[in-house]
Amino acid sequence: MSPDTGVSHQLAQARLLYGLSQDGLAARIRTAGSQRGTNVATTKKSVSEWEHGRVPDELTRDLIASVFSVSDDTRAGVPWPFWLPAPDLPELYAPWTAAGTVSVLGEVLRSGRMDRRRFVILSGVTLTTLLHSWLTTEPDIAHAVSGDGRRVSAAMVDRIADQITDLQRADDQHGGGDLIIEAEAHLSLVTRLLGHATLTEVQRARLYGQAADLARMAGWMTFDNGRHAAAQRYFAAALRASHSAGDPLLGANVLAFAAVQEYSVGNPHDADAMIRTAQTAVRGRSTPAVDAMLAARQARALAKAGDAAACFRALNRATDLVGQPHDDDPPWAYWVLRPEIDMLAGSCMLDLGQPAAAQVKFTEADAAYGPGYVRTHALYLTRMATAQLQQQDVDEACATASQALGLLADINSARSSDTIRAFTKQLTPYRKSPAACTFLDQARSL
Structure with a gap:
């Protein structure tokens, strides 16, 4: 996937939210300048350069604020470009409680199905806020154990777990394009149970974990089909559900998949931040398979960022860890095997301009896949x-x-x-x- 398929800069997001092309935004800025008696030479190229990191001058920033109706009070003390308008996302602002998780799951299910945007909507400050909240907020699962609806049998919770396993294997084999509706249907059921059924503490924790698995899969499937905004919303909801389940390893898995999206659309530093946050959260309670997965994902982000030395250190760590026996490996880590690590190593080498070394790794992995x-x-x-x-x-x-x-x-x-x-x-x-x-x-x- 080309990095150009992702749109992460806040100016690009604001422009697209307003339905403006780069040419269209440039024209609006020129008009705003004319209304102030100032001629500005903003062009499509200017907008593109700003969206790739160049900071516009103070006058132009004032004109951009005028185009987007951003007040001086809103801008006060907030650096460029973080005062620009952004999508209204409840998953960023809802409380980190069990009830907040259920609310976010419901909202993402309603809006994520309709969200066809092919650009990412969480980056910079918004992404940092999400990661910090997940890492530092205490779960409140123990305080929410009763509902107002029917009881749920242990057999039903087990059946949902089996369906999740089947869906994971089907996605491996067929891709997510034909399975996203099934993942969303299962997630809708689990969300409804969490919101209305009478559950024991054990059942509630399991169902939140299942919601995290299903939302993570929905995010992966929508990313796999180019719907980046919806994918990020599902990943954010999955991270919340893992938090409500009290399962940091499950949250680390969510971040590992979300990081693939980030480095695939040209945001390797955001991907690295996700992995570092996950590694911090699971330190002292992880397993070799989980640590190998995180190290390999970090290596991919570092390769995309061009940091060869750090990439190979992470790859060596992943290689040392993978395959070490451990009785407590989570079931979702079934795919963390030596061929997968070799495939990721080959991809890193390809990104770093080492095609011969990459081919060796791809060939070794292909024979064992x-x-x-x-x-x-x-x-x-x-x-x-x-x-x-x-x-x-x-x-x-x-x-x-x-x-x-x-x-x-x-x-x-x-x-x-x-x-x-x-x-x-x-x-x-x-x-x-x-x-x-x-x-x-x-x-x-x-």
Whole structure:
């Protein structure tokens, strides 16, 4: 997935909330300047540069505030760009209580289904606030143990747990495009039980944990299909549910998946902040599999940020930890295996401009990968093909990409499809070679 698919800068978010293109915003700023008797030369390029980190001058900031109707009082003491308008997200401001979690789950279910925005909406201060609240607020699960509705049997809670396991395995094999409705339906049921059923403390804690699992899966599935804003909202709700369950390991898992979204859309430093927060929360109570997962995710973020030394330190830690036996590994860590760590290591090396080393890792992992991870297998085969192409081995690259293309016919994953599309663009200089012609014909037919 190209980093350009994500929009994280607050100015870009404010612009899109107002339905403005970069050209449109530039025109509004010029108009605001004219109304003050000042000619400004703001262009689309100016807006793009601001959205990529350049700070506009004081006069221009005043004009931008005028365009977005931001008062001087609102701006007072708040640095650029954090005073710009942002989405109204209850998951950021609802109290960190059991009741607050139920309210957020319900709101995200209602609005997340309709949210088609292809840009992220949590970054900077908003993301830091979310992470800090999760890390420092004491859960209040013990104070909310009774409802006003029917009792729930232990068998029903067990049945939901089995459905979650089945859904996780189905997502591994088929991708999230066809499963998101099922995940949301299960999450809706659990949310309703938490809000209305009479539950024991044990049942309530389990159901909050199940809500965290389901919201995390809903977030992953929506991210997998390019709906970044909705994905972040589900991840935020999942983090709250893990907090209400009193399960920091489960919250760390949520952050590990949310971090993939962040570094995939070009926000590696936010991804690293997520992982560091998770590592702090689980220190002294974690397991080797969880620690390996977090280290590997951190390595990916560091590779995206270009910090090779820190990336390889994190990879070495993940490699040392993975596979160490531990009786208390959480069931959701089933996928943290040596082939997955090798795949992530290969991806890091590819990001760091080491395609030959990346291909070695991809090849080792591919030989050990099981048949139950079709979506992941397709994704990494495409990355292997990219590594081969960067070494000018066009024939092998096209053969590997053809394998990935064959797997994509059986899954519904926009993320995987975007990766193969990116590979086809990289083939442009070689499009007249027989192997490239054959592959491109196959890609067009699918």
